Amino acid sequence: MSGDVSLVLPQTCLVVGSVLVWVLGRLLRTRNEALALLTGFIFAAALGLLSPVIRLTQAGVLPTWGHMGLGGAYLRADPGATMVASIALSLGALVAVYSGCYLSLDRRYETFYPLLLWLVTGLLGMVLAADLFNLYLFCELMSVAAYVLVAFRRGDDTAIEAGFKYLVMGSAGTVTMLLGISFVYRETGSILLLQPGTPTTWTRVGIACLLVGLAIKSAVVPLHSWLPDAHGRAPSSVSAMLSGIVVPSAFYVLLKVGLGLGLPAHELGTLLVAASLLGMTVGNGLALVQSHTKRLLAYSTIAQMAYVMFSVGIGLRFGVLAASQAGFFLLLAHAVMKALAFLCKGICHFYWGATTVEQLRGTAARLPSVAVAFAVALAGLAGVPPLAGFVGKWFVLIGTLQSAHILGYVGLTVFILNTLLALGYYLPVLGRLVMQPAAQSSGDAESPFELSPWMGVPVAILGGLVAAIGLHPAPWLNWSAQAGRFLGALGR
Amino acid sequence: MDANTLWLMTILGAPLLGAIVLVFLGRRGARAAGWIAAGAAAISLIAVLVLLPALEQGLTPSFGFQWIPATNIRLAMRLDWLGFPFVLTEAAVTLVALVYSWGYHHVDERSSYFYALLLLFAVGMSGTTLADATFLFYIFWELMLVASAVLIALWGEGEQRSAVTLKYFIFTHFGSLLVLVGLITLFNATGTDAFSALRAGVALAPNLVGPVIALFLIGFSVKMAIFPLHLWLPDAHTVAPMPVTIMLAAAMLSMGTYGVLRFPMGFFSRAEVTRFAVPMMVAGIVSEVYGALMALAAQDIKRIIAYSSVSQMGYILFGLGTLTYNGVIGATLHVIYHATVKALLFMCAGLVIRATKRRRIVELGGLLNAMPVVALCTGVGALAIAGTPPFSIFDSEWMIFSGGFHTAHIGLSTLTLFGSLFTVAYALWFVGRIFFGARPDGLTVDPVPLAMLAPTVFLALLSLIEGLVPAPVFAWVARELPLLLGGSW
Numbered sequence: 001m002s003g004d005v006s007l008v009l010p011q012t013c014l015v016v017g018s019v020l021v022w023v024l025g026r027l028l029r030t031r032n033e034a035l036a037l038l039t040g041f042i043f044a045a046a047l048g049l050l051s052p053v054i055r056l057t058q059a060g061v062l063p064t065w066g067h068m069g070l071g072g073a074y075l076r077a078d079p080g081a082t083m084v085a086s087i088a089l090s091l092g093a094l095v096a097v098y099s100g101c102y103l104s105l106d107r108r109y110e111t112f113y114p115l116l117l118w119l120v121t122g123l124l125g126m127v128l129a130a131d132l133f134n135l136y137l138f139c140e141l142m143s144v145a146a147y148v149l150v151a152f153r154r155g156d157d158t159a160i161e162a163g164f165k166y167l168v169m170g171s172a173g174t175v176t177m178l179l180g181i182s183f184v185y186r187e188t189g190s191i192l193l194l195q196p197g198t199p200t201t202w203t204r205v206g207i208a209c210l211l212v213g214l215a216i217k218s219a220v221v222p223l224h225s226w227l228p229d230a231h232g233r234a235p236s237s238v239s240a241m242l243s244g245i246v247v248p249s250a251f252y253v254l255l256k257v258g259l260g261l262g263l264p265a266h267e268l269g270t271l272l273v274a275a276s277l278l279g280m281t282v283g284n285g286l287a288l289v290q291s292h293t294k295r296l297l298a299y300s301t302i303a304q305m306a307y308v309m310f311s312v313g314i315g316l317r318f319g320v321l322a323a324s325q326a327g328f329f330l331l332l333a334h335a336v337m338k339a340l341a342f343l344c345k346g347i348c349h350f351y352w353g354a355t356t357v358e359q360l361r362g363t364a365a366r367l368p369s370v371a372v373a374f375a376v377a378l379a380g381l382a383g384v385p386p387l388a389g390f391v392g393k394w395f396v397l398i399g400t401l402q403s404a405h406i407l408g409y410v411g412l413t414v415f416i417l418n419t420l421l422a423l424g425y426y427l428p429v430l431g432r433l434v435m436q437p438a439a440q441s442s443g444d445a446e447s448p449f450e451l452s453p454w455m456g457v458p459v460a461i462l463g464g465l466v467a468a469i470g471l472h473p474a475p476w477l478n479w480s481a482q483a484g485r486f487l488g489a490l491g492r
Numbered sequence: 493m494d495a496n497t498l499w500l501m502t503i504l505g506a507p508l509l510g511a512i513v514l515v516f517l518g519r520r521g522a523r524a525a526g527w528i529a530a531g532a533a534a535i536s537l538i539a540v541l542v543l544l545p546a547l548e549q550g551l552t553p554s555f556g557f558q559w560i561p562a563t564n565i566r567l568a569m570r571l572d573w574l575g576f577p578f579v580l581t582e583a584a585v586t587l588v589a590l591v592y593s594w595g596y597h598h599v600d601e602r603s604s605y606f607y608a609l610l611l612l613f614a615v616g617m618s619g620t621t622l623a624d625a626t627f628l629f630y631i632f633w634e635l636m637l638v639a640s641a642v643l644i645a646l647w648g649e650g651e652q653r654s655a656v657t658l659k660y661f662i663f664t665h666f667g668s669l670l671v672l673v674g675l676i677t678l679f680n681a682t683g684t685d686a687f688s689a690l691r692a693g694v695a696l697a698p699n700l701v702g703p704v705i706a707l708f709l710i711g712f713s714v715k716m717a718i719f720p721l722h723l724w725l726p727d728a729h730t731v732a733p734m735p736v737t738i739m740l741a742a743a744m745l746s747m748g749t750y751g752v753l754r755f756p757m758g759f760f761s762r763a764e765v766t767r768f769a770v771p772m773m774v775a776g777i778v779s780e781v782y783g784a785l786m787a788l789a790a791q792d793i794k795r796i797i798a799y800s801s802v803s804q805m806g807y808i809l810f811g812l813g814t815l816t817y818n819g820v821i822g823a824t825l826h827v828i829y830h831a832t833v834k835a836l837l838f839m840c841a842g843l844v845i846r847a848t849k850r851r852r853i854v855e856l857g858g859l860l861n862a863m864p865v866v867a868l869c870t871g872v873g874a875l876a877i878a879g880t881p882p883f884s885i886f887d888s889e890w891m892i893f894s895g896g897f898h899t900a901h902i903g904l905s906t907l908t909l910f911g912s913l914f915t916v917a918y919a920l921w922f923v924g925r926i927f928f929g930a931r932p933d934g935l936t937v938d939p940v941p942l943a944m945l946a947p948t949v950f951l952a953l954l955s956l957i958e959g960l961v962p963a964p965v966f967a968w969v970a971r972e973l974p975l976l977l978g979g980s981w
Contacts, residue, residue: 386631431657
């Protein structure tokens with residue numbers, strides 16, 4: 001074992017923390033609020049432990065840890081991976097605090113926090129892994145935690161069904177990945193993520209299997225059918241994690257695996273652009289007909305991930321750094337905005353059981369601050385300036401136009417038409433927030449609710465971030481540029 | 493930082509601060525909201541007027557600093573002769589609309605937010621005209637849309653307001669996106685988003701020049717509500733609360749004109765724009781005639797005036813399309829004069845609706861004796877919009893037609909001239925039908941608040957004064973021309 005220990009410290013912190021939380025919750029019957037705060041603290045500590053790695057990658061050094069013959073390593077950090085990992089840890093902390101009130105009506109809260117910690121442990125390991133074996137293991141850890149979290153409210157039939165569907169699809173994905181890994185190993189005798197030389201036919205078959213498996217995980221259309229069920233049925237705090245970072249992290253790993261194993265950048269780029277144009281149209285089109293808020297947001301995730309994919313695809317296909325950069329920026333912005341949207345939806349569900357879009361009526365009268373935060377999230381997703389989503393859209397357009405190629409222009413047209421299509425579902429939700437509640441649901445509905453600070457603080461932080469990223473995008477853009485540059489260097 | 497820069501910041505800062513104060517006051521400030529908002533708008537208008545001497549001396553008040561250094565995006569504002577007529581119109585219309593809403597709007601617990609949004613709407617418009625960088629321009633451009641859409645969605649009249657807002661938002665956002673693609677192409681070509689770099693000359697690949705100009709023209713035509721991109725306008729104007737309608741029709745439509753002047757005509761050469769001249773003129777004529785015919789056919793009195801805007805924007809686009817000295821001056825004058833007259837007509841319609849509680853023209857009639865002042869003001873508005881001397885619009889139409897006859901397209905210019913007959917038709921029919929003839933049974937007339945009547949009378953007088961003393965406004969507008977089409981006049 002050698003290398004930079006700070007690469008494994010965050011995961012160690014999370015795993016040790018999960019045991020601690022479980023013991024406190026299960027054996028000492030510690031209260032939900034205390035566990036939430038402790039979990040939030042563990043996430044924050046892990047983020048602190050990761051910060052030396054972030055600084056190193058931003059300085060251009062890619063630290064490694066572990067040894068596995070021929071100069072390989074178990075873990076290797078890069079700017080994109082640290083970006084995804086930091087988002088995951090930050091969202092994890094906020095979701096944990098949010099659960100301090102959100103789970104107060106659940107009885108099995110003590111299992112929620114360890115699962116959340118494992119989810120992020122797996123995610124961190126997956127994006128940092130430098131070999132396919134570790135990547136596979138961590139991916140499974142993340143997925144298993146996610147399956148259980150989706151079905152967390154097991155009293156609800158639909159939750160079990162959604163969790164089961166997610167399990168079946170997800171396992172198909174991981175099995176396909178395993179098959180791909182075995183093809184690559186058989187051909188090259190190595191399971192390192194970075195493989196020199198041109199891939200042979202069998203390696204290409206292996207890469208194809210890996211890409212399909214990861215495409216299922218990142219809900220690339222047409223392999224997306226599990227996502228609306230899983231994200232729509234899971235508790236809102238879990239949906240915030242899944243939509244915000246779990247799906248994007250699988251997409252980031254897809255990029256790294258494809259390029260690292262030697263798939264030419266322009267081929268992967270073309271694939272991504274094609275899949276994304278289909279994905280954004282399908283995602284937005286299906287979101288238009290949804291009546292349940294969370295399903296609507298889930299389809300919007302498919303569309304938004306397709307925007308990310310489109311931008312990165314253009315970047316790889318034409319070697320335009322600005323486009324890859326925009327992709328990473330949008331990934332970050334989407335994580336914040338979508339997590340905020342899900343958390344706001346969760347608050348409405350917690351206080352008056354809102355599940356459909358129609359039931360969001362009167363949010364402004366009942367909880368004005370939540371209505372504002374929800375509106376910020378939706379306006380950001382719709383790309384209204386000066387919020388984070390708009391800045392993302394602006395840079396996507398810049399990158400696409402820099403390609404100066406017919407594929408770029410066609411993609412741009414589809415992208416713009418999709419932006420308009422998306423208004424068709426964001427605006428009605430926004431409208432419901434400010435409308436008066438329907439007559440029959442009144443009664444005690446007129447009295448405003450008291451928003452718990454456990455849920456108010458995370459929502460306020462995320463809302464502030466959506467505005468801050470939009471108004472002061474410079475540091476985030478720099479980080480995205482480094483991630484884009486790393487990806488560009490990885491491709492050949 | 494000198495005094496001019498501070499005044500420049502005040503144009504935006506006063507309404508922005510007013511809006512923030514109102515939001516924080518919430519329901520506590522409901523009673524004072526109208527006064528606070530009008531005060532902020534008045535300060536903004538004063539700031540515009542204070543900067544006039546500086547402009548006359550040849551100064552261009554401006555400020556700017558880096559915002560996103562990595563990509564050369566700046567936060568910069570600047571007032572020049574091109575922006576001046578627009579920012580003046582916008583500030584004046586806002587003040588008048590706010591005073592009018594003292595009478596129109598019933599104070600309730602949401603009043604603060606109503607006035608705050610009106611101020612934000614105004615910030616969006618003046619920011620659009622003052623922005624000196626593309627990124628900032630687009631932010632204000634969209635703020636204008638967001639604020640007005642929220643106003644229509646929350647305070648609109650009738651059950652259809654959600655659907656109308658959706659239509660309004662999606663239509664105009666479509667235009668905005670076309671403009672956005674154009675802006676970003678310019679940004680990519682120059683590597684900075686400052687307008688100063690664009691003024692120095694746009695180095696665009698030759699095959700991109702045509703498409704970029706087309707994107708701008710189509711995108712801004714949506715905001716101008718040029719046929720067939722006008723579909724959002726009649727609904728939005730009819731449903732919006734009256735102060736918002738006044739600001740939409742009198743100020744926001746002209747932002748489309750500003751966009752055409754600033755981007756295609758401001759940053760490209762005459763040779764590059766010339767090939768779009770005839771399409772612009774044709775679109776102008778079609779809009780002019782179509783709008784007037786639809787105004788004749790419409791039943792709702794707000795809708796009649798709304799279609800009249802489609803028609804009037806047609807004149808403006810025609811004037812711009814002539815690319816002649818007179819035509820472009822006429823178009824810009826028409827922006828100012830049309831703002832006065834259109835605000836006047838909408839205010840009159842608002843007074844009639846307030847007094848009678850009816851808005852279908854067939855249910856109205858014979859109101860001359862009951863509302864003589866309103867009748868007189870409506871008469872002035874109708875004669876003005878029909879282009880009758882000595883009211884203001886006569887001057888601007890004269891210049892537009894004269895510009896048309898300076899081009900080689902005499903046929904098109906003759907068509908525009910005769911197309912204006914339809915304007916006369918709906919204008920006179922509008923007055924005749926409401927104020928003359930027999931009064932229908934059961935039509936009662938309630939008294940109207942002075943706060944609504946006073947600005948109406950003021951605008952009627954203003955449109956007469958503007959027509960009788962056109963020289964100062966002509967002089968201001970003429971000074972924009974060296975900034976257009978590379979100054980080749």
